[in-house]
Amino acid sequence: MKIGFLGLGHMGLPMAANLVKAGHQVTGFDVVPAALETAAGLAVPTADSAVQAVAGAEVVLTMFPSGKHLLDAYRGGLLAAADPNTLFLDCSTINVDEARAAAALAVEAGHRAADAPVSGGVVGAEAGTLTFMVGASDQEFETISPLLEVMGKRAVHCGGNGAGQAAKICNNMLLGVTMIAASEAFVLGEKLGLEHQALYDVISTASGQCWAVTTNCPVPGPVPSSPANRDYQPGFAGALMSKDLGLAVAALQSTGVAGELGTLASQIYARFAEDGGAGRDFSGIITEIREHSVSAD
Numbered sequence: 001m002k003i004g005f006l007g008l009g010h011m012g013l014p015m016a017a018n019l020v021k022a023g024h025q026v027t028g029f030d031v032v033p034a035a036l037e038t039a040a041g042l043a044v045p046t047a048d049s050a051v052q053a054v055a056g057a058e059v060v061l062t063m064f065p066s067g068k069h070l071l072d073a074y075r076g077g078l079l080a081a082a083d084p085n086t087l088f089l090d091c092s093t094i095n096v097d098e099a100r101a102a103a104a105l106a107v108e109a110g111h112r113a114a115d116a117p118v119s120g121g122v123v124g125a126e127a128g129t130l131t132f133m134v135g136a137s138d139q140e141f142e143t144i145s146p147l148l149e150v151m152g153k154r155a156v157h158c159g160g161n162g163a164g165q166a167a168k169i170c171n172n173m174l175l176g177v178t179m180i181a182a183s184e185a186f187v188l189g190e191k192l193g194l195e196h197q198a199l200y201d202v203i204s205t206a207s208g209q210c211w212a213v214t215t216n217c218p219v220p221g222p223v224p225s226s227p228a229n230r231d232y233q234p235g236f237a238g239a240l241m242s243k244d245l246g247l248a249v250a251a252l253q254s255t256g257v258a259g260e261l262g263t264l265a266s267q268i269y270a271r272f273a274e275d276g277g278a279g280r281d282f283s284g285i286i287t288e289i290r291e292h293s294v295s296a297d
């Protein structure tokens with residue numbers, strides 16, 4: 001397929017490189033010149049402008065920091081530069097309302113649209129093992145499936161435009177809340193004199209069992225591969241969890257859902273990111289909980 005790939009950052013560049021390796025005709029572009037140089041090093045062909053990158057493309061894939069970047073690009077001439085009926089596939093993580101607005105703009109301009117945010121991080125982008133959560137019609141899903149198979153190991157068709165973003169923030173809101181709860185449980189266990197391993201052995205086989213404990217355990221020891229064993233090197237960075245929880249809160253507000261824990265988790269992760277946790281794995285939130293705990297001595 002002929003693909004215009006915009007946004008060659010931490011995620012976008014390895015995704016584009018995998019598409020090139022699979023034989024697709026990719027033309028990349030990024031507003032940061034250094035990103036174009038790095039792309040050349042990975043054999044990803046680039047253009048001098050976004051307009052050039054999308055010219056003649058069947059699919060325009062975007063991997064941007066935010067919905068504002070996407071809407072600005074769509075309104076700033078990207079949609080007008082593409083051939084009629086081009087499929088605009090956005091893989092960024094953005095606000096659900098912005099995703100729906102972006103899809104509507106694309107359709108109004110005579111194009112097709114899909115959203116497919118990812119989980120799996122930079123490691124998954126490089127290895128081609130991302131999970132895609134897709135918001136698209138059946139026909140659009142079928143068109144993009146061969147591309148998603150190259151860049152990822154799993155694609156879940158969640159519904160129409162915006163449904164991919166909706167699924168992603170619902171999942172990450174749950175993840176943010178459960179990691180805080182798991183961390184509180186381990187800190188409470190410490191205060192009550194429990195060994196980490198003993199508490200892990202109980203939780204991992206009892207009703208408190210969850211991914212935050214069994215895969216990304218916030219204390220070192222019980223799960224050797226968890227970021228806690230390497231001083232909370234990410235993994236999934238606190239800044240990204242804070243961003244996703246901000247999107248979740250926006251969705252809670254726009255839908256009127258009484259999401260008290262999601263809202264509180266967003267505040268806790270915003271503080272974590274400001275206090276030096278932005279570049280640390282989100283499970284490092286346990287150190288904040290310890291620091292904010294009062295000594296019983």
Ligand code: NAD
Binds near residue numbers: 092118120121122
């Ligand atoms: P990044 O900041 O490294 O890359 C984004 C790139 O988009 C930058 O290079 C930027 O210059 C470029 N860009 C912005 N506006 C542009 C425009 N108009 N035209 C061309 N390029 C433009 O971010 P990232 O880590 O690659 O993340 C991208 C998206 O993926 C974000 O929405 C993020 O939330 C999501 N995500 C990231 C991870 C992760 O681990 N990094 C995991 C899951 C999802």
